[in-house]
Amino acid sequence: xxxxxxxxxxxxxxxxxxxxxxxxxxxxxxxxxxxxxxxxxxxxxxxxxxxxxxxxxxxxxxxxxxxxxxxxxxxxxxxxxxxxxxxxxxxxxxxxxxxxxx
Amino acid sequence: xxxxxxxxxxxxxxxxxxxxxxxxxxxxxxxxxxxxxxxxxxxxxxxxxxxxxxxxxxxxxxxxxxxxxxxxxxxxxxxxxxxxxxxxxxxxxxxxxxxxxxxxxxxxxxxxxxxxxxxxxxxxxxxxxxxxxxxxxxxxxxxxxxxxxxxxxxxxxxxxxxxxxxxxxxxxxxxxxxxxxxxxxxxxxxxxxxxxxxxxxxxxxxxxxxxxxxxxxxxxxxxxxxxxxxxxxx
Numbered sequence: 278x279x280x281x282x283x284x285x286x287x288x289x290x291x292x293x294x295x296x297x298x299x300x301x302x303x304x305x306x307x308x309x310x311x312x313x314x315x316x317x318x319x320x321x322x323x324x325x326x327x328x329x330x331x332x333x334x335x336x337x338x339x340x341x342x343x344x345x346x347x348x349x350x351x352x353x354x355x356x357x358x359x360x361x362x363x364x365x366x367x368x369x370x371x372x373x374x375x376x377x378x379x
Numbered sequence: 380x381x382x383x384x385x386x387x388x389x390x391x392x393x394x395x396x397x398x399x400x401x402x403x404x405x406x407x408x409x410x411x412x413x414x415x416x417x418x419x420x421x422x423x424x425x426x427x428x429x430x431x432x433x434x435x436x437x438x439x440x441x442x443x444x445x446x447x448x449x450x451x452x453x454x455x456x457x458x459x460x461x462x463x464x465x466x467x468x469x470x471x472x473x474x475x476x477x478x479x480x481x482x483x484x485x486x487x488x489x490x491x492x493x494x495x496x497x498x499x500x501x502x503x504x505x506x507x508x509x510x511x512x513x514x515x516x517x518x519x520x521x522x523x524x525x526x527x528x529x530x531x532x533x534x535x536x537x538x539x540x541x542x543x544x545x546x547x548x549x550x551x552x553x554x555x556x557x558x559x560x561x562x563x564x565x566x567x568x569x570x571x572x573x574x575x576x577x578x579x580x581x582x583x584x585x586x587x588x589x590x591x592x593x594x595x596x597x598x599x600x601x602x603x604x605x606x607x608x609x610x611x612x613x
Contacts, residue, residue: 294542298559298562298563301566301570302566304570305569305570305573308574308577309573311577312573312577312580315580319587322591323587326587326590326591326594329595329598330594333594333598333601336598336602336605337601339605340601340604340605340608343605343609343611347608
């Protein structure tokens, strides 16, 4: 729709191969600009992912501590009767031994 | 009066002769030739610099594309590992529930049962949606099939002719023509690499979104498991 004639210094400029090379260069620039924008968005997402991973690590540490506590308490509860019997028997044996020396 | 008037007339200026004019024209001709040769040499140097820059661009683009592919593989591993983590956490959650049934007080558990079954939390709804989205492969295929497909046209490679119109058909212009041809080929390679980068980034975008959703689900599951474990302590 451009009715104006092209400038004198560019007569036949649409037909030259170097101008097609320049247009290809412009398209490459556009693609790379879009790539850079996507990479920056991706960088933001990866940063969020790193933060979430750190929080997950902290939560897993809390879980490990709680699990160890539960394990210890359950171990004490399960073995309390056994430990009581051992204590009573040892005390009575010691008392008997002490009485025999008197 | 007459003497002053006659004396004030200036002497006439000597007009240039043909010899003088030809000398000036010759000087101009020589200057133009030198100027054209100078510009040709500058163009040649510039084209050589362009070739070096395009070679550097090619090397950098190849490295970037390789790095993006490596990151793509790493993202796949991250996704698989996150799925494993979620499965393991679900197993842990079931085991903790079994522990609660075994070790906890039965009376309060019986009282709490209807509230437990009727109540549904928001995060559980989100988790169910995410799990459904993960397990259905159709949606995944649809996402991946929506990508743009780039088609490389090689019409301009077939066309013949010079890049620019010739002014002085000498060796410098021949070398300039060869340099421009090499620049054109390098630019084609750079364009292909840029398109490959674009495709890689398009591929990785849904993977990152899935990883983000998996991570969010993971956070909810870990939080729930931690709550259960803390309840067991007291």
